[in-house]
Amino acid sequence: MDQPLLGALEAGGTKMVCATGYADGTILESSEIPTLDPGATLEQVVAWFSSHDIQALGIGAFGPTAVDPASPRFGSILETPKTAWRNVDLLGALAQPLGVPCGYDTDVNAACLGEAIFGCAQGMSDVVYLTIGTGIGAGVMVNHQLVHGMMHPEAGHILLTRDPADPIGTESGCPYHASCAEGLIAGPAIKRRWGGKRASELADDPKAMALLAGYLAQALVTYILCYSPKKIIIGGGVADHTPLVALARPRVRELLNGYLVTPEIENIDTYIVNNSLDGRQGILGCLELARRALES
Amino acid sequence: MDQPLLGALEAGGTKMVCATGYADGTILESSEIPTLDPGATLEQVVAWFSSHDIQALGIGAFGPTAVDPASPRFGSILETPKTAWRNVDLLGALAQPLGVPCGYDTDVNAACLGEAIFGCAQGMSDVVYLTIGTGIGAGVMVNHQLVHGMMHPEAGHILLTRDPADPIGTESGCPYHASCAEGLIAGPAIKRRWGGKRASELADDPKAMALLAGYLAQALVTYILCYSPKKIIIGGGVADHTPLVALARPRVRELLNGYLVTPEIENIDTYIVNNSLDGRQGILGCLELARRALES
Ligand SMILES: Nc1ncnc2c1ncn2[C@@H]1O[C@H](COP(=O)(O)OP(=O)(O)O)[C@@H](O)[C@H]1O
Ligand SMILES: Nc1ncnc2c1ncn2[C@@H]1O[C@H](COP(=O)(O)OP(=O)(O)O)[C@@H](O)[C@H]1O
Ligand SMILES: [Zn+2]
Ligand SMILES: [Zn+2]
Numbered sequence: 055m056d057q058p059l060l061g062a063l064e065a066g067g068t069k070m071v072c073a074t075g076y077a078d079g080t081i082l083e084s085s086e087i088p089t090l091d092p093g094a095t096l097e098q099v100v101a102w103f104s105s106h107d108i109q110a111l112g113i114g115a116f117g118p119t120a121v122d123p124a125s126p127r128f129g130s131i132l133e134t135p136k137t138a139w140r141n142v143d144l145l146g147a148l149a150q151p152l153g154v155p156c157g158y159d160t161d162v163n164a165a166c167l168g169e170a171i172f173g174c175a176q177g178m179s180d181v182v183y184l185t186i187g188t189g190i191g192a193g194v195m196v197n198h199q200l201v202h203g204m205m206h207p208e209a210g211h212i213l214l215t216r217d218p219a220d221p222i223g224t225e226s227g228c229p230y231h232a233s234c235a236e237g238l239i240a241g242p243a244i245k246r247r248w249g250g251k252r253a254s255e256l257a258d259d260p261k262a263m264a265l266l267a268g269y270l271a272q273a274l275v276t277y278i279l280c281y282s283p284k285k286i287i288i289g290g291g292v293a294d295h296t297p298l299v300a301l302a303r304p305r306v307r308e309l310l311n312g313y314l315v316t317p318e319i320e321n322i323d324t325y326i327v328n329n330s331l332d333g334r335q336g337i338l339g340c341l342e343l344a345r346r347a348l349e350s
Numbered sequence: 351m352d353q354p355l356l357g358a359l360e361a362g363g364t365k366m367v368c369a370t371g372y373a374d375g376t377i378l379e380s381s382e383i384p385t386l387d388p389g390a391t392l393e394q395v396v397a398w399f400s401s402h403d404i405q406a407l408g409i410g411a412f413g414p415t416a417v418d419p420a421s422p423r424f425g426s427i428l429e430t431p432k433t434a435w436r437n438v439d440l441l442g443a444l445a446q447p448l449g450v451p452c453g454y455d456t457d458v459n460a461a462c463l464g465e466a467i468f469g470c471a472q473g474m475s476d477v478v479y480l481t482i483g484t485g486i487g488a489g490v491m492v493n494h495q496l497v498h499g500m501m502h503p504e505a506g507h508i509l510l511t512r513d514p515a516d517p518i519g520t521e522s523g524c525p526y527h528a529s530c531a532e533g534l535i536a537g538p539a540i541k542r543r544w545g546g547k548r549a550s551e552l553a554d555d556p557k558a559m560a561l562l563a564g565y566l567a568q569a570l571v572t573y574i575l576c577y578s579p580k581k582i583i584i585g586g587g588v589a590d591h592t593p594l595v596a597l598a599r600p601r602v603r604e605l606l607n608g609y610l611v612t613p614e615i616e617n618i619d620t621y622i623v624n625n626s627l628d629g630r631q632g633i634l635g636c637l638e639l640a641r642r643a644l645e646s
Contacts, residue, residue: 133611179499180500194576196493196497196499197493197497197498199493199495201476201577201578202476203476203492203577203578203580204476204579204580204612204614205610205612206578207575207578208578209576211575211609212571212572212576213511213568213572213605214511215509215510215511216511230606230607230608231607231609233511272509275508276508276576279504279505279508280488280508280572280573280577281497281499281503282497282499282501282502282503284499309509309527310526311527312526313507313526313527314504315428316500316501318500
């Protein structure tokens with residue numbers, strides 16, 4: 055029997071990654087379309103998937119977006135700084151012309167799902183996926199289910215305590231919060247502090263790395279205490295191109311100060327890890343969303 | 351047909367609250383036993399429930415405790431400062447002599463369940479219950495399921511940013527963390543700062559209340575961003591006897607700074623609330639745990 059062909063779409067703020075594949079995690083073809091004007095961009099996405107005979111589509115979308123199927127706005131982009139995309143019915147714009155069942159979640163929840171189904175958190179019930187790139191986003195699985203709630207987690211914006219040695223100034227990389235994790239750790243914060251440099255160019259700067267690792271450790275401690283995850287997986291450009299994950303681990307232990315005694319914390323090197331799957335966790339999670347849409 | 355009689359046990363660090371009732375939330379009888387030596391205390395608890403013909407028992411236990419039914423230590427108390435209770439198999443010590451099906455979770459998860467089944471969060475899928483008393487504990491429901499994961503949430507110990515006006519000194523009320531929520535807001539922190547006073551004696555002190563409300567708001571913002579709950583319910587002696595919940599609401603909005611645009615945040619007075627059920631959320635949650643144990 056032939057496996058049904060599935061479609062996977064990582065709808066990001068800078069690019070749309072379209073792919074086809076099978077439920078077992080095989081990716082057959084993929085294509086990137088820049089995220090520009092919503093109308094033209096989505097037309098190209100529809101055209102690409104239309105030229106492949108997909109039976110279902112899984113979408114991981116940039117946020118904030120409505121991910122509760124019971125919401126009247128399910129599948130729409132919400133209050134984003136990308137004003138052209140505000141209130142765009144992303145799911146509707148794809149599901150209607152394509153005429154196949156669609157799964158829909160945030161890009162980071164999809165990546166979390168990808169790691170939990172195909173990657174280093176395979177079979178685990180409680181997983182945090184963190185991306186540190188242009189922004190910080192968290193995808194979270196609790197009891198094998200992705201977290202939505204009121205909207206979806208926005209754990210990249212949790213408030214941290216400023217390091218007095220931080221040269222960033224009174225503002226941060228986040229327009230809303232002077233001291234949130236995204237505002238202090240993500241790409242724009244790095245550019246702001248270190249003359250426009252990218253994280254990869256600072257990978258060998260011990261002072262810069264120590265500052266960022268301290269902030270990342272603060273955020274990780276909060277995620278550990280709040281979600282009690284069985285694994286934390288970190289992806290995104292900033293984490294991928296620096297030793298930040300390794301540097302944050304001992305700082306996490308320092309901050310916990312012996313408070314949590316679990317086998318996971320004892321084996322912190324396998325508890326807090328860089329992403330697996332060669333960066334394909336997001337698109338593979340979308341494939342799994344497609345599989346679930348087809349099944350239900 | 352007769353309703354089956356259910357048992358509910360709130361196993362707290364200072365007292366054991368035993369009750370009988372029905373699945374519909376009726377409490378028939380209750381009794382308090384001080385939490386002293388484990389052997390003697392549990393013997394009294396067993397004797398009380400043995401004298402009532404219960405068909406199942408629901409237990410909400412002080413933590414840290416093993417709440418994952420798959421764990422070999424399920425139902426045991428873990429690394430607690432109450433050293434006599436360390437490694438006590440609380441569930442076994444009750445389930446064996448009583449010979450009825452038992453449900454087991456943390457006291458705060460039980461209270462969260464009580465609010466979600468019988469109280470002000472009835473029917474909601476994603477709920478945070480916070481108690482601010484001798485310590486701070488959080489019970490959390492996500493997608494209608496209580497959160498366990500690696501252990502269970504310990505969200506009372508998230509790190510906050512110190513207010514420069516705080517007279518508490520370098521240490522806090524938490525022996526592990528100089529700046530965690532429990533260490534800065536709970537009973538011992540209040541005693542430490544204000545000459546042994548209890549929170550209720552400071553309810554009319556605007557400076558004290560503002561300091562505590564600022565810290566509580568920091569913690570609430572983190573819970574909102576991490577869990578994306580549909581409601582946050584706050585109980586415990588410190589919250590019950592002060593205007594802290596009301597004072598924290600505007601501070602939460604200030605800290606979010608317009609970042610989350612949802613109907614819930616717009617209606618913050620019904621989003622962040624004092625507990626309902628006249629303080630019976632914990633014991634009613636235990637009753638629901640008993641009902642579930644009987645059903646499964
Ligand atoms: N060598 C690198 N290549 C690409 N991005 C990098 C590199 N080093 C650091 N970064 C940072 O990663 C961010 C991009 O993150 P990424 O996760 O790839 O995308 P996004 O977050 O935009 O979806 C940029 O802000 C950039 O500063
Ligand atoms: N009027 C009051 N009555 C009882 N406790 C109070 C009062 N005001 C403040 N508290 C504080 O509440 C704490 C007890 O909280 P509670 O939630 O009742 O119990 P616990 O946290 O020990 O389970 C004490 O630390 C006490 O300081
Ligand atoms: Zn922010
Ligand atoms: Zn603490």
